[in-house]
Amino acid sequence: MKPPRFAYHDPRSLDEALALLAEHGDDGKALAGGQSLVPLLNFRLAQPEHLIDLNRIGALAGITRRAGRLHIGTMTRQSTLEHSALVRDGWPLLTEALTYVAHAQIRNRGTVGGSVAHADPAAELPVAFNALDARFRVASRRGERTVAAADFFVTHLTTALEADEALVEIEVPPTPAGTGHAFTEYARRHGDFALGGAAALVTVDESGTCTRAALALLAAGPTPARAPEAERALVGAGVDAQAATEAAARATAEIHPTGDIHGSGEYRRDLVEVMVRRAIELANERAVSTREAGRSANGASGG
Amino acid sequence: MERAVADDERRRVEVEINGESYSADVETRLLLSDFIRHEAGLTGTHVGCEHGVCGACTVQLDGEPVRSCLLFAVQAHGRSLRTVEGMTDGLADGELHPLQQAFHEKHGLQCGFCTPGFLMSLEPLLLDERELSDREIREALAGNLCRCTGYQNIVEAVKLARERVREPAETPPSP
Numbered sequence: 001m002k003p004p005r006f007a008y009h010d011p012r013s014l015d016e017a018l019a020l021l022a023e024h025g026d027d028g029k030a031l032a033g034g035q036s037l038v039p040l041l042n043f044r045l046a047q048p049e050h051l052i053d054l055n056r057i058g059a060l061a062g063i064t065r066r067a068g069r070l071h072i073g074t075m076t077r078q079s080t081l082e083h084s085a086l087v088r089d090g091w092p093l094l095t096e097a098l099t100y101v102a103h104a105q106i107r108n109r110g111t112v113g114g115s116v117a118h119a120d121p122a123a124e125l126p127v128a129f130n131a132l133d134a135r136f137r138v139a140s141r142r143g144e145r146t147v148a149a150a151d152f153f154v155t156h157l158t159t160a161l162e163a164d165e166a167l168v169e170i171e172v173p174p175t176p177a178g179t180g181h182a183f184t185e186y187a188r189r190h191g192d193f194a195l196g197g198a199a200a201l202v203t204v205d206e207s208g209t210c211t212r213a214a215l216a217l218l219a220a221g222p223t224p225a226r227a228p229e230a231e232r233a234l235v236g237a238g239v240d241a242q243a244a245t246e247a248a249a250r251a252t253a254e255i256h257p258t259g260d261i262h263g264s265g266e267y268r269r270d271l272v273e274v275m276v277r278r279a280i281e282l283a284n285e286r287a288v289s290t291r292e293a294g295r296s297a298n299g300a301s302g303g
Numbered sequence: 304m305e306r307a308v309a310d311d312e313r314r315r316v317e318v319e320i321n322g323e324s325y326s327a328d329v330e331t332r333l334l335l336s337d338f339i340r341h342e343a344g345l346t347g348t349h350v351g352c353e354h355g356v357c358g359a360c361t362v363q364l365d366g367e368p369v370r371s372c373l374l375f376a377v378q379a380h381g382r383s384l385r386t387v388e389g390m391t392d393g394l395a396d397g398e399l400h401p402l403q404q405a406f407h408e409k410h411g412l413q414c415g416f417c418t419p420g421f422l423m424s425l426e427p428l429l430l431d432e433r434e435l436s437d438r439e440i441r442e443a444l445a446g447n448l449c450r451c452t453g454y455q456n457i458v459e460a461v462k463l464a465r466e467r468v469r470e471p472a473e474t475p476p477s478p
Binding site: 001003007009035039041051053104109191 | 375
């Protein structure tokens, strides 16, 4: 359980890090919080010749809101995101998702960008970012590009990042007024990898009619996929128990989770369906109550 | 034959542990947990699973509980660490830190292997001014595995220690 030898680099700037990534290509690996990579090294499932540690690049960490959009530096610790009031107020789906991420000691070290770049389909943050239509800013010596969440996750542990590229920042658009959120998950023990889960955002108008929905599935396939058909089916009416049940069935009709010792593929499919239904119901409940709170606040100021 | 260690696979590491400075030339792949035990000679930090699951190797890096088996020693260069040995710094010989004393009184340990990790994870709760529910205490210790006691007595120990630290007894108990 000891890692293989590697040449260690601890660049102090992004430019320096990108130069190292360009130089070492497939022989190099960026090290963020290390909460997934170091176990892989300890098991010798990964054996990079060069490890490029991003932890000493202070400029890569930080949470800001600019023009209404949330900007999260790739090296922001998960615990920092979890305790950010800015995030809790504007993007509470992220706060709720983080309560399911491993344990406090792991979140103290684990980074937001590391979780995204690792792209484990059972990881919570990629699912939440996908539901939020986040965009990932990626840099290399060749330049910068921005990749939508839908295009970023290619398959199990594989992203659109090229060997010389680093994820630099995650940008999350604001959610419309009247939006409720929910993140649901089931794991054998709290903090274990999820057997199934879902992220939901439901937006309702003053009358309670759903005007927009976003659903992303956790541990349901090789990537944190959205469920566009089910999202469309929710729009145009109030979300009642039947609508939530039907949308959950539609969202999971085509998924084929892999079975393992903790549950067969069929069990996991059914589990994800239940998690999606509960996420829709809770998100809708929260959306309706924000509208009600808005009405009573207006009533009070008008009277 | 094993190849020689290349120059860029070694580093000089200087770390402050419990207020004392330790330095050594180490391989870059050396885990922080192994640095603490074998280079600094502080064997109170225990090594269990070496892949971040069991929590036995938990230490505090600049005050925050982290897994020392998921960090390389080179990453702690210039940083400040606290290990279980630091908990009794400044106390009389044989005297225990309030959290250790509470673990003892509430039977929060049996074999003791996991205990240093629990203590490092839970010590920050003693400084937390908020009222904490049992659930919050359980969440704070969820990242540490104990295979002997179960967790109930550990939760009780945290509550006892918090009571004592937050509201010191007005009159000391009679001997």
